[in-house]
Amino acid sequence: MKLLFDANLSRRIVPLLADLFPESSHIGWVGLAGETPDAEIWEFARQREFTIVTADADFLRLSELHGSPPRVIRLERMDYSTEIAADLIRRYAVAIAEFDRSARSVLILRRN
Numbered sequence: 001m002k003l004l005f006d007a008n009l010s011r012r013i014v015p016l017l018a019d020l021f022p023e024s025s026h027i028g029w030v031g032l033a034g035e036t037p038d039a040e041i042w043e044f045a046r047q048r049e050f051t052i053v054t055a056d057a058d059f060l061r062l063s064e065l066h067g068s069p070p071r072v073i074r075l076e077r078m079d080y081s082t083e084i085a086a087d088l089i090r091r092y093a094v095a096i097a098e099f100d101r102s103a104r105s106v107l108i109l110r111r112n
Helices: 038-048 058-066 082-091 093-100
Strands: 002-005 050-054 072-076 106-110
Touching: 002 038, 038 050, 038 058, 050 058, 058 072, 072 082, 082 093, 093 106
Parallel strands: 002 050, 050 072, 072 106
Antiparallel strands: none
């Protein structure tokens, strides 16, 4: 599974998860940083078979409108460090793998 991390997440998260998701990237690394519209990021992810990882709800609305692909993983209430976000994704690695094989288009991860 390839994850594409949104601008609201630090680029530092990608190497922290490279052992689990080695083909992942950050929108800033693929030329989509700055004021790139969400619809353009959505299309980039769809064409390249990425799952979008974000901390905001914008991609959830796109998912409701268009369905998948791409799929969306939302980190809810993202008011914590990059390291904690990476740990959260690690903790849910099995659920993320199951999500990849499911018909669902959105997965919400919550920090307890």
